[in-house]
Amino acid sequence: MLTLLNLLSAVALLVWGTHIVRTGIMRVYGADLRRVLSRSVERKPMAFLAGIGVTTLVQSSNATTLLVTSFVAQNLVTLTPALVVVLGADVGTAIMARILTFDLSWLSPLFIFFGVVFFLSRKQSRVGQLGRAIIGLGLILLALQLIVAAARPITQAAGVQVLFSTLTGDIMLDALIGAVFAIISYSSLAAVLITATLTATGVISFKVALCLVIGANLGSGLLAMLNASGSNAAGKRVALGSLLFKLIGCVIILPFVNLIAEWLDLLPVNDEELVIFFHVFYNLIRCLAMVPFAGAMARLCQRLIGDDTETDPRLKPKHLDRSALDTPALALANAARETLRIGDVVEQMLETFGKVVHGEPRQERNVRRLDDDVDVLYTAIKLYLARMPKEDLADEDSRRWGETIEMALNLEQAGDIIERMSGDVADKSLAARRAFSADGMKELEALQEHLMSNLRLSLSVFLSRDINSARRLRRAKHRFRILNRRFAHAHVDRLHRQNVQSIETSSLHLGLLGDMKRLNSLFCAIAYNVLEQPDNENEED
Numbered sequence: 001m002l003t004l005l006n007l008l009s010a011v012a013l014l015v016w017g018t019h020i021v022r023t024g025i026m027r028v029y030g031a032d033l034r035r036v037l038s039r040s041v042e043r044k045p046m047a048f049l050a051g052i053g054v055t056t057l058v059q060s061s062n063a064t065t066l067l068v069t070s071f072v073a074q075n076l077v078t079l080t081p082a083l084v085v086v087l088g089a090d091v092g093t094a095i096m097a098r099i100l101t102f103d104l105s106w107l108s109p110l111f112i113f114f115g116v117v118f119f120l121s122r123k124q125s126r127v128g129q130l131g132r133a134i135i136g137l138g139l140i141l142l143a144l145q146l147i148v149a150a151a152r153p154i155t156q157a158a159g160v161q162v163l164f165s166t167l168t169g170d171i172m173l174d175a176l177i178g179a180v181f182a183i184i185s186y187s188s189l190a191a192v193l194i195t196a197t198l199t200a201t202g203v204i205s206f207k208v209a210l211c212l213v214i215g216a217n218l219g220s221g222l223l224a225m226l227n228a229s230g231s232n233a234a235g236k237r238v239a240l241g242s243l244l245f246k247l248i249g250c251v252i253i254l255p256f257v258n259l260i261a262e263w264l265d266l267l268p269v270n271d272e273e274l275v276i277f278f279h280v281f282y283n284l285i286r287c288l289a290m291v292p293f294a295g296a297m298a299r300l301c302q303r304l305i306g307d308d309t310e311t312d313p314r315l316k317p318k319h320l321d322r323s324a325l326d327t328p329a330l331a332l333a334n335a336a337r338e339t340l341r342i343g344d345v346v347e348q349m350l351e352t353f354g355k356v357v358h359g360e361p362r363q364e365r366n367v368r369r370l371d372d373d374v375d376v377l378y379t380a381i382k383l384y385l386a387r388m389p390k391e392d393l394a395d396e397d398s399r400r401w402g403e404t405i406e407m408a409l410n411l412e413q414a415g416d417i418i419e420r421m422s423g424d425v426a427d428k429s430l431a432a433r434r435a436f437s438a439d440g441m442k443e444l445e446a447l448q449e450h451l452m453s454n455l456r457l458s459l460s461v462f463l464s465r466d467i468n469s470a471r472r473l474r475r476a477k478h479r480f481r482i483l484n485r486r487f488a489h490a491h492v493d494r495l496h497r498q499n500v501q502s503i504e505t506s507s508l509h510l511g512l513l514g515d516m517k518r519l520n521s522l523f524c525a526i527a528y529n530v531l532e533q534p535d536n537e538n539e540e541d
Contacts, residue, residue: 051088178215
């Protein structure tokens with residue numbers, strides 16, 4: 001039991017090391033890798049090579065598939081070149097399997113030692129994130145040693161030998177077990193390594209090993225489908241295309257496994273090495289042969305998986321790409337773009353509120369609907385930012401993280417205030433048939449125009465972080481407060497003159513002035529965030 005636990009922990013360490021390498025590389029070079037992929041999809045050969053190169057760096061074909069899926073979901077890349085990139089990713093992960101099975105055990109302690117030194121000494125810098133990736137490489141090499149060491153005692157157990165002795169001729173059963181291996185270990189690489197170890201110790205025959213390898217490749221496709229189960233239609237099509245390519249490869253090659261095994265047995269190479277070489281060349285030949293059929297596969301996947309049907313009329317987030325979370329700069333840019341969308345909705349709410357003030361009670365329902373959209377976007381941004389590893393962010397990214405969540409929160413609160421203002425006007429003015437005075441209406445219109453102007457300027461400051469614009473926004477805030485105070489005094493003067501309309505709507509009018517003042521403060525808060533940055537504080541002094 002302890003030996004089995006050691007094997008499982010070694011497989012888990014391999015998966016974790018792969019994850020650390022992927023996140024470290026993505027945080028440093030994520031934007032560059034995305035740029036390479038997006039520029040390489042125009043031609044199939046370049047898309048195929050890009051898939052190999054990116055997968056070699058991030059140590060995971062699933063990571064490359066996630067990147068490509070995000071491009072397809074955002075209509076940046078069509079499905080055909082995306083499938084070509086995924087085929088290249090399959091070759092890339094097979095090549096890395098060959099490289100990692102060389103005797104590189106002496107590199108593991110060096111990688112872990114220097115990686116920890118770099119990561120802890122400069123955690124929030126590019127060097128620190130590269131150190132993180134180096135730690136991952138060291139853990140991968142260590143995990144491979146542990147897998148081999150833990151698998152050998154297990155293969156010598158009598159029960160295990162009896163169990164595997166049943167795998168003697170049923171090609172389909174052997175391939176299915178290989179797929180189960182890959183799914184359980186969450187890595188086709190681990191499944192292939194265990195298969196090679198079983199072959200070297202004579203527990204399974206060479207032909208069975210080939211079937212297990214083919215099945216492990218199919219299992220990685222099933223894993224991709226499981227990972228894409230919560231994705232949109234575009235993401236599911238990419239995963240389905242990858243799975244179908246692997247399934248076709250299995251169907252074509254499995255009938256010839258006996259001939260291939262007999263032919264490979266003639267080579268002067270031990271069975272363990274032959275299993276690894278077969279894994280590499282099987283993926284290489286299969287993927288190269290499938291590239292010309294990427295277009296036909298794309299059309300088939302589009303027929304099998306239809307477009308998503310919109311059953312919820314509410315606004316949906318567009319820019320919160322989950323695959324970008326490992327690249328903080330890109331993830332923060334995505335969250336900022338989505339926050340700007342909240343600003344656009346809040347601006348629509350202000351415009352609709354003006355219609356409510358002018359006597360259109362039906363528009364109050366539109367304000368409520370728009371506020372629901374604001375809530376949806378705010379919740380999505382909040383959860384998206386919460387998934388980012390904030391403790392590993394550089395100082396600049398950490399400040400931007402704080403600015404984004406604060407701006408989104410301020411806009412969400414502004415939406416709630418506008419919704420309440422519209423409800424108050426509909427209930428206390430329109431329903432009660434009490435109209436604002438002419439002067440009062442002009443004052444509300446003037447404040448509404450200033451609010452919309454300040455909102456637009458605040459969104460510009462949030463996007464550009466320009467110091468001069470931030471100062472303009474700060475001055476605009478003070479001017480609005482002066483104007484708001486002057487209008488409040490003018491309303492009291494109308495009460496003193498016994499203006500009937502002003503008397504009837506006095507509490508509502510003053511309440512709206514207070515709410516507009518709070519809206520202005522929420523809109524202009526970003527100016528202080530920009531001006532209070534360390535570099536900008538020196539300029540202020």
